[in-house]
Amino acid sequence: DQQVKQNSPSLSVQEGRISILNCDYTNSMFDYFLWYKKYPAEGPTFLISISSIKDKNEDGRFTVFLNKSAKHLSLHIVPSQPGDSAVYFCAATGSARQLTFGSGTQLTVLP
Amino acid sequence: NAGVTQTPKFRVLKTGQSMTLLCAQDMNHEYMYWYRQDPGMGLRLIHYSVGEGTTAKGEVPDGYNVSRLKKQNFLLGLESAAPSQTSVYFCASSWDFRGYEQYFGPGTRLTVT
Numbered sequence: 316d317q318q319v320k321q322n323s324p325s326l327s328v329q330e331g332r333i334s335i336l337n338c339d340y341t342n343s344m345f346d347y348f349l350w351y352k353k354y355p356a357e358g359p360t361f362l363i364s365i366s367s368i369k370d371k372n373e374d375g376r377f378t379v380f381l382n383k384s385a386k387h388l389s390l391h392i393v394p395s396q397p398g399d400s401a402v403y404f405c406a407a408t409g410s411a412r413q414l415t416f417g418s419g420t421q422l423t424v425l426p
Numbered sequence: 427n428a429g430v431t432q433t434p435k436f437r438v439l440k441t442g443q444s445m446t447l448l449c450a451q452d453m454n455h456e457y458m459y460w461y462r463q464d465p466g467m468g469l470r471l472i473h474y475s476v477g478e479g480t481t482a483k484g485e486v487p488d489g490y491n492v493s494r495l496k497k498q499n500f501l502l503g504l505e506s507a508a509p510s511q512t513s514v515y516f517c518a519s520s521w522d523f524r525g526y527e528q529y530f531g532p533g534t535r536l537t538v539t
Contacts, residue, residue, distance in 0.1 A: 358516050358530030416468035
């Protein structure tokens with residue numbers, strides 16, 4: 316049973332437009348959420364995070380939104396750039412010392 | 427700083443063979459992790475360590491053993507490889523398991539035939 320789900324395996328957007336990547340979780344004990352980006356043949360790299368006491372966190376072009384009642388978070392990238400093309404993983408953690416990852420969404424930004 | 431390095435980058439094993447994957451980090455992190463990534467499954471935690479000399483099981487520990495004899499190194503062993511262990515293995519390290527991002531190595535692609 317996947318506790319963190321990314322239901323869209325892939326997403327394509329035009330350069331300059333907004334990319335919205337979604338993630339749902341089922342475990343109500345999760346209280347910290349992260350997004351990682353992964354290029355081919357490389358390890359994931361940390362992108363942005365949010366604590367459950369917030370509903371929004373911004374870092375430059377990247378914003379993460381958290382809706383605790385819906386157990387849903389999303390990553391917005393504005394404006395999208397071709398270099399943003401990668402696989403994006405959301406992850407969650409709670410009192411257990413483990414990150415639980417979603418299955419990833421392949422983002423393709425078209426020039 | 428090299429960050430997190432993994433050795434080897436690629437390996438092909440026959441069923442029943444053994445091998446050890448080496449992870450090294452130069453950031454003085456306390457926490458280290460081993461994950462496997464399979465298509466459509468994301469990353470799953472195999473084992474982790476909260477400090478030198480300590481190890482703990484993650485989500486999918488069966489068939490693997492680990493050791494953390496030195497703070498900077500975390501070894502993942504396969505005693506008798508099986509085709510189900512064909513995967514990409516990532517090592518990561520962090521200051522803490524919460525609130526601090528994990529830094530990942532480049533991965534080891536293992537094929538068991």
